[in-house]
Each structure stands twice: as structure tokens, then as C-alpha cells.
Amino acid sequence: MDGLTNIEGLAEWIRSWGMLGVIGSILLNIAISVAGVLPSIFLSAANAVVFGLYGGFFLSLTGEVLGAGIAFFLYRYVIRKADRRKKLASFQWVAAINGATRVRKGLAVVLLRLNPLLPSGVINLGAAMTNMTFADFLLATLVGKIPSMVFETFVGHDLVYFGENKLRLVIALAAGALVFLLFWKRGKGQASQSE
Template identity: 30%
Template sequence: MSTYKQFGESDISGGIKNKVGDFSIDWFPTHPFLTALVSIFLNVLIAITGILPSAFITVGTVGILGFRLGLVILIIGEAIGAMVSFILYRKGVHKLSTYPDIKKFDNKLLRRLKSTGGAEAFFIVILLRVLPFVPSGLVTLTAAISKMNFLHFSIASTIGKIPALYIEAFTVFQVLNLKTEWKLGFIISVLLIIILYLLWKSLIGKK
């Protein structure tokens, strides 16, 4: 048996290759090493552009690599993506126009981060990463135009991302192992929640 076959067919940290139950993951490479590279690349792309949803990356990564290894790869991808974005913002490659509503997004922690540095900025970034209602790119942008240095931002950003990534990866892993009817029910429920949220946001915006 070849090394590739042994590696590809083994249970990698609880992984299930390109199928979990009857859920097929056809749009991700099945080789673990390629899966890791694609996952990291897509996470960096999302961090820079913000045009792709990250959920499908989590599904592909965890579905093939399993929960533990998949989580590690997701953390690496998120960390590199944040660091690349930070550098681009600081060098002026990304402009403030990336977030046209930045002035409308009033947050005390963001204002504080913009004018501080050192240990205080470090812990503010961790807190902002943990908070679900503050856009990730906005935190990176604010840190980039603050007095915070690259190393402190990289460490704080990665630490702050771990709780959310853990919950997301664990949830996806559990859902992928559900029976088909439960998966469909879960997907429909999520779609309904998203639709209701968008409707609520639209109604609030009209007031």
C-alpha cells in the first residue's frame, strides 16, 4: 500500500476524508496536505477581500481533516490572513473605503484601540476578536492605524480568534456526522434565522 493511500484513507484526528455520512465534499481536495494549503489560502483571501463566506471553508477543512487537525489549520489560516491584512492596511494598500460605514460604526473599544498601544491594545484586540458583533476586518483596520506593533497584533488576534473557531469547527464536525434528515433540518433552520435577521435589519434600517 502506498504512502499516499495510507495517509489519505487514515482517520486523521477523527477525519472522514471527503465524506461525512452521506454529505459529500466535492469542492475540496481529498489529500490532507492539499486540503490544508487550500484552506489556508482561502482564509487569507477572505481576510484580504472579505467577499467569500468562511463557513464553507470550515466545512471543507473539518470534513476532510477532522476536528482537531482541521481546527489547527483554520487557526493558522485565520492568523496568516489577519497578519497579511494588517500589513496591507498599514502600508496603505487597503484604504479606509474598504469599510464605507466605518464612521457609522461607533464602538468605544475601537476608538480606544485607535489611540493606544502596548499591553492595553493587546488585550483590546483579544476582546474585540471574541466579540461577535464587531467586524473582523474593522478590528484589523483599526489596529493597523493605531500605535500597535505587528507582533503584538498577530499574537492577540490569533488568541482572540481561537474561541470562535473552536465553536464553529466543533459545530460543523457534529453537524456533518448527523443523519441526512437532521442535516437538512439544521440547514433549513440556519437559513430561516439568516432570512429573519436580514428582514429585521432591513426594517431597522428603514426607521
């Protein structure tokens, strides 16, 4: 795990692959996404250091979306193989999502992707438990991942190059903290209403 949190070490590892660094980075991002609980901010930062802000952003976004798609596919495969679809359909939240329109299902995934408190693996598994199509899941994941990938890429890059980007880093962290607090406060409010 320590190797995955060392931005400069990850950047050096990606560089050591030469032209294959793009493929290595995408494969590592896929592995992080399939694992579902590992943070990807360090890899996003390393991608920004190696490939620049925009190249690193697009590479990280590609790896995240591919990883989420593979995780969704694997989770759904296991659910079907274990013949758990009928049991899952009896869960109230699964039934509610299954009864929603395609647009509402997609919007739900987009909004969940915006929540910094929710691990990607939970969203991937939750969507795989519903009747959401793979294509709709991928599109919603792409749209929902863009803000977090922008944040991770820029913050990670600016942490490495702190001296050059102090103001932008402070603004990004303040904005990220605000989003975090809004989701946290809303979650607390909903929890107290349900009691």
C-alpha cells in the same frame, strides 16, 4: 459565494487537491480574511470534515491568523502610502488606543475578536490604523481567534454529521446564542447611554 457556503462542496474541493489541500485551504482562508466580510465558518467546517476536528481547527486557525496578518499589513501599507497617519491620529479612538499600553492594545484586539457581531475585517482595519505592532496584533489575533475557531469548527462539523452529534451541536449553538445576546445587549445598553 454559493460555493463558499456549501460545506460538502468545499470539503470535496479540498480533497481534490490531495496533499496540496492543506495549502489550498490556507490560501482560501487567507483570501476570506483579506476580503474581511466573508464568513469563514463554512471553510472551517469543511476543514473539520476533511482533516478531523483537531486538524481542521488548527488548519482554520492558521489560515485565519495568517489572513488577518496579511490584511493588517496591507491596510497599514495603504494607510502609510496615502500618508493618512496624521489624519488618523486626530481621531479620538485612535489617539486613545495609541496612548494605551501594549497589553491593553492586545487585550482590546482579543476582546474584539470574541465579539461575534464584529466582522474580522473591521478589527484588522481598526488595528492597522493605530500604532499597534504587527507582532502584538498577531499574538492578540491568535488568542482571540481560538474560541471562535473552536466554535466554527465544531458547529460546522456537527451540522454535517448531525445524526451523530445532536446534543453537542445544540449545546454549542445555545452557548453561541448566549454570547451573541450578551454582546448585543451590552451594545444596545452602551448605545442608549450615549444618547
